Amino acid sequence: MPTNIRDSVSWSEIVFAVLAGVTGVAGSYAVAGYTREFIVAPIDALVVRLTPGPIVAFVIQNVGERGHLLHIALSFTIAIGVLAGTAIVGLLVARRFGHPTAGVLLAAVLAWGVTTAIATEPTLALAAAGPVAVFTAVGSAPFSSPDHDQSRRSALVSAAGALTFVGVSIGLGRLMTTGGPASDEREPIDEEVSTLMQEAERKSLDVDGDIPGLVSTFEEFYNVDIAEFDPDLSADGWSLTVTGEVGTDVTVSFDELTDMPTERRFETLRCVGESLNGHKLDNAVWTGTPIKPLLEEADPEGECRCAMLRAEDDYFVQFPIEALEDGFLAWGMNGQALPQSHGHPVRVLVPGHWGETNVKWLAEIELLDEAMDGYWERRGWHGTGPVNTVAKLWSESMLDDGQIEVAGHAYAGTRGVDTVEVSVDGGDTWRDAELSEPLPGEDVWRQWRFEFEPRASQEVVVRAIDGDGTVQAEERSEAFPSGATGWVSKTVNMMDASSS
Ligand SMILES: Nc1nc2c(c(=O)[nH]1)N[C@H]1C(S)=C(S)[C@@H](COP(=O)(O)O)O[C@H]1N2
Numbered sequence: 001m002p003t004n005i006r007d008s009v010s011w012s013e014i015v016f017a018v019l020a021g022v023t024g025v026a027g028s029y030a031v032a033g034y035t036r037e038f039i040v041a042p043i044d045a046l047v048v049r050l051t052p053g054p055i056v057a058f059v060i061q062n063v064g065e066r067g068h069l070l071h072i073a074l075s076f077t078i079a080i081g082v083l084a085g086t087a088i089v090g091l092l093v094a095r096r097f098g099h100p101t102a103g104v105l106l107a108a109v110l111a112w113g114v115t116t117a118i119a120t121e122p123t124l125a126l127a128a129a130g131p132v133a134v135f136t137a138v139g140s141a142p143f144s145s146p147d148h149d150q151s152r153r154s155a156l157v158s159a160a161g162a163l164t165f166v167g168v169s170i171g172l173g174r175l176m177t178t179g180g181p182a183s184d185e186r187e188p189i190d191e192e193v194s195t196l197m198q199e200a201e202r203k204s205l206d207v208d209g210d211i212p213g214l215v216s217t218f219e220e221f222y223n224v225d226i227a228e229f230d231p232d233l234s235a236d237g238w239s240l241t242v243t244g245e246v247g248t249d250v251t252v253s254f255d256e257l258t259d260m261p262t263e264r265r266f267e268t269l270r271c272v273g274e275s276l277n278g279h280k281l282d283n284a285v286w287t288g289t290p291i292k293p294l295l296e297e298a299d300p301e302g303e304c305r306c307a308m309l310r311a312e313d314d315y316f317v318q319f320p321i322e323a324l325e326d327g328f329l330a331w332g333m334n335g336q337a338l339p340q341s342h343g344h345p346v347r348v349l350v351p352g353h354w355g356e357t358n359v360k361w362l363a364e365i366e367l368l369d370e371a372m373d374g375y376w377e378r379r380g381w382h383g384t385g386p387v388n389t390v391a392k393l394w395s396e397s398m399l400d401d402g403q404i405e406v407a408g409h410a411y412a413g414t415r416g417v418d419t420v421e422v423s424v425d426g427g428d429t430w431r432d433a434e435l436s437e438p439l440p441g442e443d444v445w446r447q448w449r450f451e452f453e454p455r456a457s458q459e460v461v462v463r464a465i466d467g468d469g470t471v472q473a474e475e476r477s478e479a480f481p482s483g484a485t486g487w488v489s490k491t492v493n494m495m496d497a498s499s500s
Pocket residue numbers: 221222223224225226227269270271272311312313315341342343354355356357358359360361362
């Protein structure tokens with residue numbers, strides 16, 4: 001056996017193997033879409049799971065939002081590498097034994113087997129194995145000897161073919177990526193929800209700038225997930241178990257849950273990781289049932305009076321029972337079945353606490369004896385506590401009469417927003433903003449709006465006062481580890497405002 005891989009694998013073989021890997025991944029995408037059946041999905045889950053906490057914390061702090069591109073790029077590279085590896089084996093066998101057919105068959109079977117083992121059902125795996133076989137065949141054809149003029153042409157034609165294939169696959173894969181609940185699971189909006197949504201629309205301020213209404217649409221509602229590929233669960237197969245330090249284990253199916261007393265609630269969510277004036281703050285009407293009766297039925301006994309909530313994506317959050325008792329198990333959002341990206345079929349909503357406690361794809365509530373860190377707490381965050389108060393400045397515009405309008409949303413969790421104040425002189429003097437009428441509910445944001453006479457350039461500062469009379473903290477801090485603090489401040493000059 002040669003000791004150096006370069007002795008045994010030629011450059012042209014590497015090129016064809018890479019083409020096989022790229023097209024194999026593209027083929028998998030074409031039939032699976034951007035779902036958990038796509039060969040990259042389980043690899044990415046593994047990459048995320050194996051990445052040490054300090055690295056995750058570092059990436060979140062320094063790369064932020066785009067951090068997930070790093071692990072996704074790595075996962076694509078690994079997937080391409082694995083399929084290219086199967087092609088290499090085929091190419092070597094073809095050359096060593098002078099038997100291209102055997103090599104192609106071997107590569108195809110290996111690519112198919114690996115794809116089935118990693119990600120997807122056997123028939124879908126054929127879509128990855130097919131292109132691997134084709135490029136192994138082209139790469140092991142006699143004319144592809146490295147020193148032939150024709151081989152260069154064949155490589156070029158192959159690359160062009162691969163590119164075309166990738167392009168078509170991207171198109172097909174997009175069609176396969178559905179996202180929301182299947183259309184047969186989409187329900188008509190019930191009357192109670194539609195009354196609440198109308199109320200929210202009526203109470204939304206008439207803002208000239210572009211800000212969400214009091215209910216965020218599915219398109220607007222932010223998304224934060226630990227996994228790149230959301231669990232794809234059916235309501236039929238779902239159940240929730242309350243277990244651990246309990247008097248009796250309790251398990252409920254989806255049908256049993258939705259047969260429990262149903263309520264509709266406005267509930268606002270905010271991510272602890274968002275920047276001070278960020279947009280990871282949204283509100284919806286949720287349909288569900290209170291958690292408390294289920295907890296009472298299980299009869300919690302543990303020392304810490306706390307529970308670990310666990311989800312299908314291996315996410316987990318530890319939380320005091322006392323706060324959990326105010327929580328809600330939701331299966332509907334704005335009158336539709338919970339979309340896949342928001343936790344289909346059932347998620348938790350906990351009033352007043354940071355977004356991370358609102359566990360999606362809920363599977364288990366385990367009552368504990370001893371407190372343990374949750375997923376984000378292990379990575380240094382303090383994100384289970386009550387939310388900070390914030391007033392966002394999300395739009396500036398010049399009105400027809402020449403006045404400047406600034407507007408946004410304000411949120412203070414269960415304390416509620418009492419007042420929003422605006423200063424147009426950098427914080428020296430303050431006036432009250434117009435506020436939207438409060439919506440029913442314990443944990444709902446409000447909109448604010450303010451008009452002023454423009455001067456050349458002025459610093460607009462905004463702050464909220466919560467229902468306890470506490471003014472939003474002025475001292476600035478980053479989101480990590482306990483949520484951003486400070487007052488949002490923006491230099492508004494007439495030119496900018498007129499163009500927004
Ligand atoms: N299972 C699970 N639940 C989860 C998360 C997650 O990654 N997995 N992210 C949490 C975080 S950090 C936030 S801010 C909210 C976001 O909910 P949304 O995506 O519905 O807006 O969900 C929380 N629940």
